[in-house]
Each structure stands twice: as C-alpha cells, then as structure tokens.
Amino acid sequence: MHSTGCLLVLLHSFLGYSHILQGPQSAAVLLHSDALFNCTLSKPWVIMTWLLKGRTVLTVLSATGPVVTDPRFTSRNNTEGNAFTTELIISNVSLQDSGVVMCDLQNNGTKEANLSVQVNGxxxxxxxxxxxxxxxxxxxxxxxxxxxxxxxxxxxxxxxxxxxxxxxxxxxxxxxxxxxxxxxxxxxxxxxxxxxxxxxxxxxxxxxxxxxxxxxAEHTKPSNDKTVLIAVTVTVSAVALIVLIIVGIVFCCKKRTSAKSSYQEEMRKVSQSRSPNGQNSKTPQIQGKNNLGFSAENISGNLEIHGSHGMGSTTAALEQVPDVIHTNNERHYPVNPKKIKQATVV
Structure with a gap:
C-alpha cells in the first residue's frame, strides 16, 4: 500500500496536479467600499475561477492571467516559492453582493467564504x-x-x-x-x-x-424652569392687576352712585321738613285740645247758641275758631288768625 501511495504522488506531480493551500476568509465590508478575497494554490496549476453567489465573475489562467468580463471584479496575483496567490477585488459593493464567494480550482477542489455588505446609519x-x-x-x-x-x-x-x-x-x-x-x-x-x-x-x-x-442641587432650579416660573409669575401678576383695576373702577362707580343717592335723600328730607304738610318734618308734632265752644257752620253760615238760663236766646254769625294749640304748657295761635265773632248770652 505504501508503494501505491508514492506512485500516486509521483503521478500527480508528473501530470501537474495542484490543490488549494488556503481558501478565502469571510469578510464584512461597508456599503460602497471594496471587498478583498485571497486564494492560495500550489504549483503547478492551469486555471481557476472566482464565483459570487454561484455566478462566475472572474477567470484566472496560469499562462495569461485574469480574464476580466466585469470591471467591478478584478484581481492581483502574487507568486512566492511554490505557491501562487490570487486576490479577488470587488469594487463598490452593494447590498445585493452579500452572499457566498467561492475559489474554484478546476477538478481540484473549492473553498468558500461569505461576503456581508453592511450599512452604518x-x-x-x-x-x-x-x-x-x-x-x-x-x-x-x-x-x-x-x-x-x-x-x-x-x-x-x-x-x-x-x-x-x-x-x-x-x-x-x-x-x-x-x-x-x-x-x-x-x-x-x-x-x-x-x-x-x-x-x-x-x-x-x-x-x-x-x-x-x-x-x-435639590434647591437649585434649572434655568429653563426659572424662565417658565418668571413667565408664569408675570402673567399671573398682570391678570391680577387688571382684575384689581376693574374691581376698583366698579367700587368707585358704586360709591359715587351711593353718595349721589344719599345726597338726594337728604335734600328730600330737608324739603319735607320745611313743608307744613310734610310727614317727615323734624318740627315736633304739635298736639292741641278741642275748643268746646266751636260748632261747625250750618248751611247758611249761622250758628245757634242757646242760653242756659232761660232768658232768651240770641243767634249770631260766628266764624270758625281754630283749635288752641298747646305745646310745652304754652299757648300758640296760628299766624294770621281769622277774626272771631263772639256771642254773649244774657
């Protein structure tokens, strides 16, 4: 069996057998930036391809180099010793580019990686x-x-x-x-x-x-609160001042109306006190006694006075005698009294 393995290795070397030494690594890139993927092959190799989401985007030939069919997909190549490295460059990536990236060495294996296009807002x-x-x-x-x-x-x-x-x-x-x-x-x-x-x-x-x-601190109010407090205080003060002015005006009007009414009442009372027939006169009410010798006038204006001694009677015309007025034990007679005719009975 050991000899068979050695024979296969010699056969692969003779036929130019190659394999992928290191495949691409997954990458996360920002939108509209460039994405880079490397694939390292052992020599000798003939042809390899790059695929994105199952679609071939770039072919690289050992003899002539990359075959570019889309300018967004290019490559850079590097040879070091017995290894060949091809780098896939995807320019100006979009969200639709997110997916599987594959390095394919024809008939000799594949390696996959993931491309994630991201956005920072x-x-x-x-x-x-x-x-x-x-x-x-x-x-x-x-x-x-x-x-x-x-x-x-x-x-x-x-x-x-x-x-x-x-x-x-x-x-x-x-x-x-x-x-x-x-x-x-x-x-x-x-x-x-x-x-x-x-x-x-x-x-x-x-x-x-x-x-x-x-x-x-607890007792310190923020500046915004102070501004609001000042605004509220000014507004309330202005409203209170307006209310006070209105109340003052109404009070003054009522006071003037009341004073005028009191003045008119006093004048009316004074007028009544000066009037002889006034009911509210301040002059003390005078009370008098009836004159027992007074008799109401008859139709002809004559009064009959009868003697009490049976010696005859005399009829005389008398005018009305007003009542004698007594106030404070003094006698008073009205001004301009009417003349009085007296009748004497014999």
Missing part, C-alpha cells in the same frame, strides 16, 4: 434637556437609524461601561434597514459624561454619540 442622543436634579432618576435615549445589520448598542458613563441591566434596546426592520432605540436610566449624584456606542462587524471602530449631563 446615523446615531444621536435625542434628549433636549441635559440638566437633572441630584439623585433624581432620568432617561437618556439613543437613536440609531438606517443600519444594517441590527447594531449592537452599549453605553459608557465617565469612560466606564454601563451595566446592561440599566438600559433596554429595541429594534425594528424597515425594508432593508434597522432602526434601533436604546434607553438608559440612571440617577446621577454628580455631572457625568454619557457615551452611546453603536457597532457592527464592518466598522473598524464603533460609532459614538456623546453628551455631558449636568447635575444640580
């Missing part, structure tokens, strides 16, 4: 306010948009990796790209530098977004 921290109260919990949101594949999001606090339990990450696939949102929750006691880190295999260095979070 935008990355930003969306918080508008970067000032928080000391030891108060706050949420910092990092948004990664239009990435492929889904990016890995991590956080750093003052150059130290944050605990994964302190943040959550959600992703959605829209057509060909991922949108990823990561939310970090913390309650800082002092100022802190926060870094959101997004990475995919094609990126030589992760993409980052950085913010500085300012922490204020």
């Amino acid at each position: 935008s990355l930003q921290i969306t918080n508008h306010s970067l000032t928080v109260l000391q030891d108060h919990s706050t949420a910092i949101v990092c948004q990664a948009s239009n990435w492929y594949p889904e990016p890995k999001i991590t956080w750093m606090l003052n150059k130290t990796w944050a605990d994964p339990q302190n943040y959550t990450t959600d992703s959605t696939l829209s057509i060909d790209f991922y949108d990823t949102t990561s939310t970090l929750r913390l309650a800082p006691s002092s100022d802190v530098t926060i870094v959101c880190v997004a990475s995919i295999p094609a990126l030589p260095e992760p993409q980052t977004a950085t913010v500085n979070l300012r922490v204020t």
Whole structure:
C-alpha cells in the first residue's frame, strides 16, 4: 500500500496536479467600499475561477492571467516559492453582493467564504434637556437609524461601561434597514459624561454619540424652569392687576352712585321738613285740645247758641275758631288768625 501511495504522488506531480493551500476568509465590508478575497494554490496549476453567489465573475489562467468580463471584479496575483496567490477585488459593493464567494480550482477542489455588505446609519442622543436634579432618576435615549445589520448598542458613563441591566434596546426592520432605540436610566449624584456606542462587524471602530449631563442641587432650579416660573409669575401678576383695576373702577362707580343717592335723600328730607304738610318734618308734632265752644257752620253760615238760663236766646254769625294749640304748657295761635265773632248770652 505504501508503494501505491508514492506512485500516486509521483503521478500527480508528473501530470501537474495542484490543490488549494488556503481558501478565502469571510469578510464584512461597508456599503460602497471594496471587498478583498485571497486564494492560495500550489504549483503547478492551469486555471481557476472566482464565483459570487454561484455566478462566475472572474477567470484566472496560469499562462495569461485574469480574464476580466466585469470591471467591478478584478484581481492581483502574487507568486512566492511554490505557491501562487490570487486576490479577488470587488469594487463598490452593494447590498445585493452579500452572499457566498467561492475559489474554484478546476477538478481540484473549492473553498468558500461569505461576503456581508453592511450599512452604518446615523446615531444621536435625542434628549433636549441635559440638566437633572441630584439623585433624581432620568432617561437618556439613543437613536440609531438606517443600519444594517441590527447594531449592537452599549453605553459608557465617565469612560466606564454601563451595566446592561440599566438600559433596554429595541429594534425594528424597515425594508432593508434597522432602526434601533436604546434607553438608559440612571440617577446621577454628580455631572457625568454619557457615551452611546453603536457597532457592527464592518466598522473598524464603533460609532459614538456623546453628551455631558449636568447635575444640580435639590434647591437649585434649572434655568429653563426659572424662565417658565418668571413667565408664569408675570402673567399671573398682570391678570391680577387688571382684575384689581376693574374691581376698583366698579367700587368707585358704586360709591359715587351711593353718595349721589344719599345726597338726594337728604335734600328730600330737608324739603319735607320745611313743608307744613310734610310727614317727615323734624318740627315736633304739635298736639292741641278741642275748643268746646266751636260748632261747625250750618248751611247758611249761622250758628245757634242757646242760653242756659232761660232768658232768651240770641243767634249770631260766628266764624270758625281754630283749635288752641298747646305745646310745652304754652299757648300758640296760628299766624294770621281769622277774626272771631263772639256771642254773649244774657
């Protein structure tokens, strides 16, 4: 059996037998960049081909070199000792180029690798306010948009990796790209530098977004709150001033109306007090006694007065005698009294 193996080796060497010493390695590259794949063969070899997703994209002949049919696919060749290395160059890769890359040494084996075309999108921290109260919990949101594949999001606090339990990450696939949102929750006691880190295999260095979070004491209000407080105070004060002015105007109008009404009432009372027939006159009400010698006039205007001694009677015409008015034990007679005719009975 040993002699048979040696015979096969000698036969392969005589017939120019070759094999693949090292096949291509899988690669992840960014969109619109170049992808490179190497395949090393042992001498002597005659013909080899490169295939992408099962389609031949480049043929390399030992005698004449590469046969280019698509300018996006070219090669560089290198010979070192008893080995020959051919390098496939795929220029300006697109997402459709992702797939299996194959090095095929005709009749002597194949080697495969995988090409992954990736996209790094935008990355930003969306918080508008970067000032928080000391030891108060706050949420910092990092948004990664239009990435492929889904990016890995991590956080750093003052150059130290944050605990994964302190943040959550959600992703959605829209057509060909991922949108990823990561939310970090913390309650800082002092100022802190926060870094959101997004990475995919094609990126030589992760993409980052950085913010500085300012922490204020409990009694200190953020500047935005002060502005809002001042605006609210000015507004409330202005409204209160307007209300006070309106109330003052109404009060003055009512006071003037009340004063005018009181003045008119006083004048009416004075007028009534001066009037002889006024009911509210301030002159003390005078009370008098009836004149027992007074008799109402008859139709002819004569009064009959009868004597009490039976000596005859005399009829005389008398005018009405007004009542005698007594006030405070004094007698008063009205002004301009009427003349009185007296009748004497004998």
